[in-house]
Amino acid sequence: MTSKTAVVIGLGSIGTRHARILRELGLAVATVSRREGGDYGSIAQAVAAANPDYAVIASETARHAGDLQELAQTGFRGAVLVEKPLFATPAAPAKYPFAHVSVGYNLRFHPVMKALIDTLGGREVITVAAYVGQDIRDWRPGRDHRTTASATTNAGGGVLRDLSHELDYLLWLFGPWHRVAALGGASGARDIDVDDHLDLLIDMQRAPSVHVHMDYLDRLGIRRIRVNVDEDTIEADLVGSRLIVNGKATDFASERDQSYRDMHLAAMRGASPVCSLPEALGVMHLIDASERALRSKTWVSP
16 A cells, blocks of 8 residues: 655655655655754654654664664554665664565666566576766765765765665675675775775675676766676666667666655555565675675675
8 A cells, every 4th residue: 555644754865855756756744854954853753743654764874773763662653664775784683563664775676677687587697797886076966075974984874885776786686695805995085984995796696706896986977787698798777777788778768766756655565676674684794794805805704
């Protein structure tokens, strides 16, 4: 059943976007912000006044666990979407009282991702290379990138968490993973202390050789995945919204907010292919293993 009233917790850029999209879907939306601009200053106030049946947690990553607990304590029992990544650090699976808990990996709903899955068709995969990069200075125009949550360790920033879409869809398509190695770190090029570039090499169950590159540096802004199977090279260009097979491109209509709309509609029902709580915890464990691999300069296994 589609929800009628939502509460959005956190009014940064992504929280503001979620609130707008939910209103466009016809929901009444109450917002919570600990700073100015929200309808309510606390989760308890918003739930008591608005009586929502859907909640979106879009606060800083480091606050997600606390906000989930606070939401549960209000007596809310509807569906919940938590913005990605689920937590700043791995945690034991919690038994939340909500109808569903989903996590905001909206790239699962991108039309090019669906086309990639259809084209792969269960064929044996030989190599995978995923690349995501965008200059952090271009993310939020008008704001000093050095003061954002993305650039702050305590808020849960850094490329592994901010760009964890790649880890989610790779686990979804090719997981589980067997071992991971990592190179990279904080270059200082953008005057931030968090890791701004990272390369991972991952051995996965359905893809024995997976390379992942992620950075806050790329001036063009790229997000793509390239897959070699027996007779074909398949590239999914998620920014250009095209699928390229052996050099032949097929373009797909992709309006910027459509994947978010589709994700919200699925999250309200707890329906596939929305990212589930166990799947999101799996992403967190791969993030943790990748950081340990980076520090130890060795392969790390689950």
